[in-house]
Amino acid sequence: MCLAIPSKIVNVENDTAIIDVDGVRRQVSLLLLDQPKVGDWVIVHAGFAIHKIDESDAIESLQALHEVASYVDGGK
Amino acid sequence: MKHAGEYRNPEITHTILEKIRQASKKEVRLMEVCGSHTMSIFRNGIRQLLPDTITLLSGPGCPVCVTSQWEIDSFIALSQIENVIIATFGDLMRVPGTGTSLQKQKADGRDIRVVYSTFDAINIARKNPDKKVVFLGIGFETTAPTVAASILTAQKMGLDNYFVYSAHKLVPPMLFALMGDDKVCIDGFMLPGHVSVIIGVEAYRPFFNQFCIPSVVVGFEPADILYGVFLMIDQLEKNRPQLENAYRRAVTSQGNLKARNLLDKVFYVWDASWRGLGKISGSGLKIRNEFSAFDAQKVFSLNVSGSKEPEGCACGDVLRGYIAPPECVLYKKVCSPVSPVGPCMVSGEGTCAAYYRYHG
Numbered sequence: 549m550c551l552a553i554p555s556k557i558v559n560v561e562n563d564t565a566i567i568d569v570d571g572v573r574r575q576v577s578l579l580l581l582d583q584p585k586v587g588d589w590v591i592v593h594a595g596f597a598i599h600k601i602d603e604s605d606a607i608e609s610l611q612a613l614h615e616v617a618s619y620v621d622g623g624k
Numbered sequence: 625m626k627h628a629g630e631y632r633n634p635e636i637t638h639t640i641l642e643k644i645r646q647a648s649k650k651e652v653r654l655m656e657v658c659g660s661h662t663m664s665i666f667r668n669g670i671r672q673l674l675p676d677t678i679t680l681l682s683g684p685g686c687p688v689c690v691t692s693q694w695e696i697d698s699f700i701a702l703s704q705i706e707n708v709i710i711a712t713f714g715d716l717m718r719v720p721g722t723g724t725s726l727q728k729q730k731a732d733g734r735d736i737r738v739v740y741s742t743f744d745a746i747n748i749a750r751k752n753p754d755k756k757v758v759f760l761g762i763g764f765e766t767t768a769p770t771v772a773a774s775i776l777t778a779q780k781m782g783l784d785n786y787f788v789y790s791a792h793k794l795v796p797p798m799l800f801a802l803m804g805d806d807k808v809c810i811d812g813f814m815l816p817g818h819v820s821v822i823i824g825v826e827a828y829r830p831f832f833n834q835f836c837i838p839s840v841v842v843g844f845e846p847a848d849i850l851y852g853v854f855l856m857i858d859q860l861e862k863n864r865p866q867l868e869n870a871y872r873r874a875v876t877s878q879g880n881l882k883a884r885n886l887l888d889k890v891f892y893v894w895d896a897s898w899r900g901l902g903k904i905s906g907s908g909l910k911i912r913n914e915f916s917a918f919d920a921q922k923v924f925s926l927n928v929s930g931s932k933e934p935e936g937c938a939c940g941d942v943l944r945g946y947i948a949p950p951e952c953v954l955y956k957k958v959c960s961p962v963s964p965v966g967p968c969m970v971s972g973e974g975t976c977a978a979y980y981r982y983h984g
């Protein structure tokens with residue numbers, strides 16, 4: 549039931565938003581988010597945006613992943 | 625998100641896999657307790673990619689699989705009430721109850737509709753003011769806030785024909801129950817990504833402090849899962865168990881406070897019964913008295929008795945990792961996704977269904 553792909557908010561109207569998931573547009577509820585706005589990347593579950601992705605967290609996540617991956621290469 | 629592809633990048637997954645192979649010496653058993661992890665692990669063939677030292681087990685993480693037989697029978701009983709429309713997630717339709725299933729009830733003319741979200745259910749209630757719409761609330765901390773939000777919305781709209789049956793379950797108490805079971809043998813837990821989005825990493829601290837077992841919050845892409853496995857292997861080899869967050873782009877230490885507040889506002893915690901695990905203290909959510917008008921369990925007098933789990937189905941043992949699906953005597957012979965005997969064969973998130981699909 550979980551959509552792992554983050555989606556981008558393209559429109560906000562009251563408590564609902566239109567999101568774009570790899571080119572497909574869907575309506576989601578914003579009732580579980582604080583101050584969402586157009587351009588935010590969100591994680592969606594059962595028709596609700598449940599998390600707003602913070603760009604610096606996303607970069608940190610990726611760095612952690614690359615660190616593990618590069619360590620192997622470098623250690624050969 | 626511009627980084628999403630990285631988590632499926634074969635170069636990255638291969639290097640992490642190589643690192644796991646280098647690090648893994650001891651034989652270990654790691655359990656995921658999230659249906660979406662189960663699906664991703666099978667779909668991406670991760671069990672076969674890992675070295676023989678690592679066994680992955682699928683625990684009680686599929687919402688329909690952990691729903692008790694009595695709850696399934698109660699859902700079916702609700703569907704038989706005059707003027708009721710049932711709104712449900714699709715997976716519940718084919719779960720066999722003691723005598724029948726929602727799907728069979730639908731074929732018999734009952735009004736049962738599959739919805740994608742609670743707001744679809746609210747819309748059905750708005751469009752059918754002369755009918756009573758009951759949403760079947762199953763699932764964990766990720767889904768429960770969406771159900772809480774729907775009750776508050778119905779209240780705000782003055783809808784008096786929208787009801788919820790809350791059979792929601794909570795993950796941390798389930799982890800306590802698993803570790804408290806002497807027959808269960810698990811060396812590390814892959815903690816559910818989107819449950820953790822809501823409850824936050826710190827929600828597992830009491831569990832971790834008591835059992836001191838590697839516990840890692842993990843995302844759903846192949847690289848996420850392998851990275852999580854690597855962290856657990858690293859902890860186990862170095863004998864340094866930790867509670868770690870390997871899904872930092874989505875999960876914070878405190879979770880989604882707005883969603884947690886909604887949960888507290890609408891629900892209270894009670895001792896729910898789980899399939900296979902029995903009653904677990906503080907493991908379920910029921911609707912608070914102030915929202916009784918929306919509580920299907922209070923509004924409709926259901927009198928369900930004689931619930932029996934399907935004979936021969938070992939779903940409960942599968943959920944605890946005692947056995948793998950092929951060890952169930954009914955697997956493939958009698959039980960298949962086309963005609964499932966137990967819930968673990970129904971849902972795409974169920975372990976038996978995943979085995980059937982990917983291992984044959």
Ligand code: SF4
Nearest residue numbers: 938939952959966976
């Ligand atoms: S194979 Fe079917 S009968 Fe056996 S445990 Fe799984 S769901 Fe139950």
